[in-house]
Amino acid sequence: MRQVETREWWLWGFAVTVTLVLTVGIVSLTIPGIQSSGTSPYWYDLRDWVRGLAALVLLFDIYTAYQQLQLQRVRRELAEKDQLFQVITENAADMIAVIDNNGQRLYNSPAYQKVLGYSAEDLKSTSSIEQIHPDDRDRVAEAAAKARSTGRGERLEYQVQHKDGTWRILESTASVIRGRSGEIESLVVVNRDITDRKRAEERLAHNSLHDSLTNLPNRSLFLERVRHALTLSQRHRTYKFAVLFIDIDQFKLFNDSLGHTHGDELLVQIAKRLSASLRGTDTISRPKFVGDKEVVDETESLARLGGDEFTVLIEDIRDSSDAIRVAERIQERMQLPFHVGGHEVVTSASIGIVFSASSYGRPDEVVRDAEIAMYRAKREGKALCRVFDNAMHVLAVKRLRLETELRKALELGEFRVHYQPLLSLPDQRVVGFEALSRWEKNGTLVPPGEFITVADETGIILPINRLLLREACEQLRAWHRRFPSDPPLRMSVNITPKQFAQPDLVPQMAAVLEELGMEPRNLDVEITETIAMNDAEKSGQVLKELKALGVHLSIDDFGTGYSSLSRLHAFPVDALKIDRAFISKIGADAESLEMVRVIVMLAHNLGLSVVAEGVETAEQMEQLTQMDCEVAQGFLFSRPVDHSSAEKFLEQHSKPVPLLVASTSSSKG
């Protein structure tokens, strides 16, 4: 550029010099003295003409010099722009292409080589459409045509093949270059490789719809599929589907004993086995058609809702036996042992089944009913499969109503505490009370048997029993002041499974005891044998913490579970409460009598004291006294009664009294 310009300057300088020399030559002719050929008026005229001409030539020279300067400036600017364009296109991470109206490439930036592996030569020899994915070609061609006709391109995503054969996703925008008369000459396309971003987005979308542990669809995706099935069943009367709700029996036990890492591993194995057992079934692997494409998505019909809960959507079934067959197959396969962390684990599954019905409006209603049926299967013994029916629905509605009522009762303060005395044998002195909940509903007292289970399952038991604990402790403190004894009176409270599973059970109790200034040893915490045995390791831990707090511990309803005394011995408990089912039979049935005698003896051998529940007759009391049973509780002495009646009872029985007096003051509650 510089050379050209220098040459131009030389040329211009030469031309100007020549004109100047010529001009000076001509002008010199007009200078007096150089020409002395007289003073004719023509001569002077000529001189003026020549001077004028010289001035014009000078002006012209100045003008051309100015022009030349302008031209060079414009040229330099253009060159700079060109250089800038080159720097940008050559270094941009985006791929820039200029394509003529026939789709031939006029220019490709070096980024093509970096991103897609093609050199400029590779690209020059091919048309711009060749590397585009066949599925996207029409779309791209359409977009290019549209850009050419409207002069403005839209954002477009399409797939392009890398030189190594893999597919990359590009995002592109096109703009047009127009010719002299405004006609579109070519397209400038800027392409960006968004493969990584796309994959990350896809992964995010996948994660939000799948369970990270098993990679199975999660609740949202499953509900979406059920929604789809519901829509189909509403549209086509012949289309029926079923949902299975699967819960692994005693998974919590495995999880706690194997450790959570192995628990997770077990879940993954269960998920794999579930999808394998679905794959073989004719109902599941029957291909489905979407449009005219065949879709086989067996595993997609399986989902993990969380924990050990799995669901299966079985679509397009002929009749209910299809779903039941699937459930049975799952149960069969689940019973084969798993191998986790060097252990052999044998498990089973409880399955609830629900069939599509016109009454369902929402997918969660379907899943909810399958879950209700699963709970029924669990309650009736494990490893079962139950189909949801109307009776279950009625029951579920009743439970739901009860739950609402319980919440309201809690708000209105309708829960009362009743106290049933515990008496020492044989002197029948009151040694303590058991605090029992009552619900005062419209003037009548609802016994706990009618609401404790639902209260527990819904968690309402927690506030109910917090109030009970506080009230019972305050009552006990008042009685300690009025009826001092050695040892002091003790208050028994019951713990439900939900309460027992609360991580802060012990600190909560400790806080109440401390706040009310009550000695822990005067509180007796009753947990049923079933709760204690459900997860022996965890129970042992909680009981140990309770023991460390200093409270008295009893195993309630002993004999109704399946535990042996020696297993119970592993727990730091102080007393056994023999279930009233045994006590009620000891008068009539020699076997029960023998059983109770053995329990008392073994308990004593293990250093535990024994409480007999449900003592109703003097004969029962007599026999229990003979067996050296320490404490008795039952209608023979008193029903559970409110605090003032309990206090009256105390007044009469805080000292040893004969049995007859005791039995007359009972039956209030």
Ligand code: C2E
């Ligand atoms: P439980 O802890 O075994 O309580 C003893 C139950 O046996 C009481 O029933 C009591 O009224 C009854 N009972 C006592 N003596 C006799 C008798 O001689 N004959 C007969 N037939 N029954 C007798 P209740 O009060 O209906 O309580 C039932 C169960 O409900 C309790 O069994 C306890 O497990 C649970 N419960 C009651 N209140 C609460 C509470 O506030 N919290 C918790 N977690 N559980 C409670």
Ligand code: MG
């Ligand atoms: Mg109890």
Ligand code: MG
């Ligand atoms: Mg009991």
